[in-house]
Amino acid sequence: MMQSKQKAMTAALDNSLADAAVEGRSLWRDARVRFFRNKAAVLSLIVLALITLACIFGPMVLPHTYEDTDWDAMGIAPTLANTHWFGTDALGRDLLVRCLIGGRISLMVGALATIASVALGIVWGATAGFMGGKVDSLMMRIVDMMYAVPYLLIAILMVTLLGRDFYLVVLTITVFSWMDMARVVRGQTLAIKSKEYVEAAHAIGVSTPKIIFRHIVPNLLGIVVIYTTVTVPGVILTESVLSFLGLGVQEPMTSWGVLIQDGAGVMDASPWILLFPAGLLSVTLYCANYIGDGLRDALDPKDR
Amino acid sequence: MWSYTFRRVLATIPTLLAVITVCYLLLHLTPGGPFDGERKVSAAVLANLQAKYHLDLPLWQQYLYYIKSLLQGDLGASFRYADWSVNDLVGKALPVSAAIGGGAIVISLFIGVALGIVAALRQNSLIDYLVMLLGNIGGAFPSFVLGPVLVMVFAIGLEWLPAGGWDDFALRYMVLPMALLVFINISTIGRVMRGSMIEVLGSNFIRTARAKGLPMRTIVLRHALKPALMPVVSVIGPLAISSITAAVVTETVFGLPGLGKLIVNGAANRDYTLVLGLVVLVTVITVVLNLLVDLAYALLDPKIRY
Numbered sequence: 001m002m003q004s005k006q007k008a009m010t011a012a013l014d015n016s017l018a019d020a021a022v023e024g025r026s027l028w029r030d031a032r033v034r035f036f037r038n039k040a041a042v043l044s045l046i047v048l049a050l051i052t053l054a055c056i057f058g059p060m061v062l063p064h065t066y067e068d069t070d071w072d073a074m075g076i077a078p079t080l081a082n083t084h085w086f087g088t089d090a091l092g093r094d095l096l097v098r099c100l101i102g103g104r105i106s107l108m109v110g111a112l113a114t115i116a117s118v119a120l121g122i123v124w125g126a127t128a129g130f131m132g133g134k135v136d137s138l139m140m141r142i143v144d145m146m147y148a149v150p151y152l153l154i155a156i157l158m159v160t161l162l163g164r165d166f167y168l169v170v171l172t173i174t175v176f177s178w179m180d181m182a183r184v185v186r187g188q189t190l191a192i193k194s195k196e197y198v199e200a201a202h203a204i205g206v207s208t209p210k211i212i213f214r215h216i217v218p219n220l221l222g223i224v225v226i227y228t229t230v231t232v233p234g235v236i237l238t239e240s241v242l243s244f245l246g247l248g249v250q251e252p253m254t255s256w257g258v259l260i261q262d263g264a265g266v267m268d269a270s271p272w273i274l275l276f277p278a279g280l281l282s283v284t285l286y287c288a289n290y291i292g293d294g295l296r297d298a299l300d301p302k303d304r
Numbered sequence: 305m306w307s308y309t310f311r312r313v314l315a316t317i318p319t320l321l322a323v324i325t326v327c328y329l330l331l332h333l334t335p336g337g338p339f340d341g342e343r344k345v346s347a348a349v350l351a352n353l354q355a356k357y358h359l360d361l362p363l364w365q366q367y368l369y370y371i372k373s374l375l376q377g378d379l380g381a382s383f384r385y386a387d388w389s390v391n392d393l394v395g396k397a398l399p400v401s402a403a404i405g406g407g408a409i410v411i412s413l414f415i416g417v418a419l420g421i422v423a424a425l426r427q428n429s430l431i432d433y434l435v436m437l438l439g440n441i442g443g444a445f446p447s448f449v450l451g452p453v454l455v456m457v458f459a460i461g462l463e464w465l466p467a468g469g470w471d472d473f474a475l476r477y478m479v480l481p482m483a484l485l486v487f488i489n490i491s492t493i494g495r496v497m498r499g500s501m502i503e504v505l506g507s508n509f510i511r512t513a514r515a516k517g518l519p520m521r522t523i524v525l526r527h528a529l530k531p532a533l534m535p536v537v538s539v540i541g542p543l544a545i546s547s548i549t550a551a552v553v554t555e556t557v558f559g560l561p562g563l564g565k566l567i568v569n570g571a572a573n574r575d576y577t578l579v580l581g582l583v584v585l586v587t588v589i590t591v592v593l594n595l596l597v598d599l600a601y602a603l604l605d606p607k608i609r610y
Contacts, residue, residue, distance in 0.1 A: 141318075144319075145318070145319045145322055145323075148316075148319050148587075148590065148591055148594060149319075149323055149587060149590075150545075150549060150583070150586045150587055150590050152552055153549075153552075153567055153582065153583045153586050153587075154323075154327065154583055156552070156567055156568065156571045156579065157327060157330065157571070157579050157580065157583050158330065159571065160570075160571040160574060160576070160579055161330050161331060161333075161576070162330075237446055240446060240448070241446070241448065241552075241553060244448045244553065244556070245552060245553070245556060245568050245571075246568070246572060247568075247571060247572075257448070260448055260449060260452070261448070263452070264448070264451075264452040264455075264557065267452055267455070267456050267460070268456075268460045271456060274452055274456075278445075278449040278452075278453075281446065281449065282445055282446070282449060285446070
């Protein structure tokens with residue numbers, strides 16, 4: 001009796017071991033499972049995807065454009081009666097289309113500035129981490145300096161001097177958003193560089209480029225993904241602040257910050273002009289933050 | 305301590321120089337000079353003007369002149385506001401920003417710490433969630449959304465307070481801007497305070513104090529508060545700096561004549577010297593305040609070696 005039970009257990013153990021051997025669980029697979037278990041993060045991902053899709057395709061299918069005045073409906077409240085579901089602004093422009101077009105700009109600035117600052121941060125941090133010594137301390141001094149600078153004011157100065165072109169706004173935001181990534185990547189690079197498996201790879205004669213791409217880069221990816229999601233809301237927020245201050249993209253082109261500024265001016269008479277773009281921006285930022293939290297929980301190797 | 309202070313002071317110089325130099329170069333890379341106006345100025349007058357402002361010299365000499373006047377505390381003349389020097393404009397704007405920002409940071413310190421303690425003592429209870437929800441309003445919404453909403457509720461809806469403007473430090477006009485800054489600041493202070501208080505309350509010396517039978521009040525106020533405040537000190541510096549010097553959004557929302565409003569107007573009018581002067585000034589203030597916070601931290605925290 002006892003023996004048969006033990007036998008069964010051994011068999012079960014063998015079976016599960018065999019299963020485990022067949023089904024290797026990579027870090028990324030684990031992370032995916034953990035991420036999709038997080039309801040808030042998944043919901044945020046869906047909402048953010050819907051907002052993005054609406055911003056991309058909405059203006060194509062809706063019957064209005066972002067710059068044309070509807071002379072019969074100026075400054076009307078949201079209504080289901082005609083096609084101005086979000087109402088119109090004081091110039092009779094359809095607010096729904098303007099919100100979506102503004103979302104395009106805000107999300108695009110967010111995406112481009114994030115990609116640029118993440119790339120810069122990785123290159124900067126990885127270089128500093130690999131080189132070490134004098135190069136490292138000089139590069140990190142520059143990062144410290146960037147932190148000490150009142151970035152919003154310098155961003156204002158740059159936009160004033162360089163103009164309010166879309167790509168210059170992206171550049172301005174990028175210049176002040178890459179330092180976190182550089183610090184984190186440098187720290188991680190230093191940590192990985194001294195790990196046993198890298199040493200072992202060196203010892204058995206693996207070439208340096210191969211060590212970098214085979215052992216160091218994959219281990220950087222997790223933390224890069226986490227900090228990228230932290231960067232996105234910050235970048236979108238900075239663009240909105242610049243736009244709100246009248247230093248972003250120019251009329252009739254718009255962004256959420258511009259729309260919020262317009263709305264703040266007329267909120268006693270027509271509060272919806274403020275509330276729709278403000279709501280969209282807040283929801284987007286919220287979603288980005290929750291997705292970031294979800295990814296962090298999913299990818300943080302300390303949190304097994 | 306003295307050598308640490310000395311090293312920290314020395315380390316600020318390259319930062320300041322780098323910021324000033326980059327901004328100065330940016331300013332001079334842009335096309336157009338200050339006297340390229342609509343009105344044609346005769347060549348002789350132009351030459352005199354350029355000589356007066358050293359614009360006829362090579363760039364590096366102009367730069368040295370600028371540094372020299374900065375060292376004498378002179379930020380130059382404004383391009384747009386005739387008869388005003390940047391110093392005059394700053395002199396009028398700085399007290400406004402300092403009053404609003406300074407007042408707000410003191411209030412948010414008290415409220416934030418109180419909220420953090422309450423939440424930490426009732427960790428994971430309904431009270432904790434409610435308190436943190438209140439504390440997080442400022443963190444969840446961007447300031448330029450929360451500001452107009454405050455105006456909508458308290459100025460337009462309830463008509464308790466003016467929607468904006470400024471009347472020579474009259475308290476009525478200061479309440480809403482300060483409330484906005486307080487909302488923003490307490491979300492950070494409250495969260496940090498809650499976290500550090502929970503950590504401190506779980507440590508051994510608090511358990512000892514409890515074992516001695518001390519009342520909770522004494523434990524919190526006499527034993528736990530001081531160590532729990534250390535992380536708050538480290539966030540209060542940046543918060544104070546941003547409340548005073550970079551309250552750009554707040555001052556725009558409420559139309560306050562402070563530093564932030566000045567720089568936004570300067571940017572809109574392309575008043576280069578004004579914006580450059582303000583950036584230099586704010587950088588100096590920021591760097592000095594950061595330095596003071598670091599030094600205070602080193603003094604307060606026995607664990608920090610220097």
